[in-house]
Amino acid sequence: MITAKIPLATPDVARHYDELDEFYRDVWGDHVHHGLWDDSHDDHSVEEATLHLLERVTSRLPLKPGHRLADIGCGYGASSRWLANHHNVHVTALTLSERQAAHARLAPPPVLGSVEYLVQDWLENSLLDASLDAAIAIESLAHMTDKRRFFQQLHRTLKPGAHAALAVWTVAPDPNWIEQRLLEKICEEGRLPGMGTLQEYEELAKDCGFHITEATDLSAQVERTWWIIARRVLLGLFTKPRYLRFILSRAFR
Numbered sequence: 293m294i295t296a297k298i299p300l301a302t303p304d305v306a307r308h309y310d311e312l313d314e315f316y317r318d319v320w321g322d323h324v325h326h327g328l329w330d331d332s333h334d335d336h337s338v339e340e341a342t343l344h345l346l347e348r349v350t351s352r353l354p355l356k357p358g359h360r361l362a363d364i365g366c367g368y369g370a371s372s373r374w375l376a377n378h379h380n381v382h383v384t385a386l387t388l389s390e391r392q393a394a395h396a397r398l399a400p401p402p403v404l405g406s407v408e409y410l411v412q413d414w415l416e417n418s419l420l421d422a423s424l425d426a427a428i429a430i431e432s433l434a435h436m437t438d439k440r441r442f443f444q445q446l447h448r449t450l451k452p453g454a455h456a457a458l459a460v461w462t463v464a465p466d467p468n469w470i471e472q473r474l475l476e477k478i479c480e481e482g483r484l485p486g487m488g489t490l491q492e493y494e495e496l497a498k499d500c501g502f503h504i505t506e507a508t509d510l511s512a513q514v515e516r517t518w519w520i521i522a523r524r525v526l527l528g529l530f531t532k533p534r535y536l537r538f539i540l541s542r543a544f545r
């Protein structure tokens with residue numbers, strides 16, 4: 293597990309998303325997660341590619357109309373609304389960020405199913421035991437301060453035999469010294485208390501009572517996202533004065 297070398301608590305993660313709300317929406321859009329480009333979707337825009345990742349991650353969930361789901365770390369709720377619209381399911385969408393939830397509530401509600409947005413810490417969530425038919429967590433696990441508790445809560449709230457689909461940032465098992473320092477810095481700046489290896493997460497999940505049905509490394513198919521984001525940030529720095537003002541105003545924090 294790579295961990296941030298500064299203490300990070302749940303309110304730090306909430307503050308990160310509240311403070312950077314405008315920039316996340318500008319640079320990432322409503323889906324705050326990677327895009328997926330594979331052979332058959334190589335010409336996709338980043339917006340199409342983020343949807344493709346969502347489709348890929350949720351494709352093995354046996355969803356039926358009327359099912360109850362949790363979207364753990366829902367961001368602006370785009371994945372929750374997509375699931376409701378495409379599968380006619382009811383989604384409880386949790387984020388730590390008031391601003392994300394406020395923006396999500398302004399979006400047109402799904403035509404099918406429903407989405408309820410909660411500003412709530414998943415690690416202390418109020419969902420009832422065995423109340424969920426399925427759950428998704430798209431790129432939120434790295435933000436959790438207690439990874440075991442993440443899986444314990446997942447196990448508590450899912451019905452026996454129910455499925456979860458996670459998209460997770462993982463680290464290679466043997467990073468070199470430079471990679472290790474770089475990853476620690478990413479953890480600190482991204483408010484990620486820790487990032488585990490795939491094996492560490494699999495072991496934790498199994499310890500908490502899960503059976504793993506599929507685990508796939510999609511790194512090569514998602515990495516293009518970072519070039520696109522970097523380009524958008526650089527362009528913003530040159531064309532939008534508020535980018536520079538924002539960065540300078542926070543430079544000492």
Ligand SMILES: C[S@@+](CC[C@H](N)C(=O)[O-])C[C@H]1O[C@@H](n2cnc3c(N)ncnc32)[C@H](O)[C@@H]1O
Nearest residue numbers: 323324325365366367387388413414430432435
């Ligand atoms: C990288 S964003 C991903 C957002 C969304 N899943 C998406 O793909 O667009 C991480 C999200 O996880 C949420 N998050 C992080 N830790 C959380 C926690 N302990 N409880 C609830 N949400 C959490 C953040 O508030 C943020 O919305």
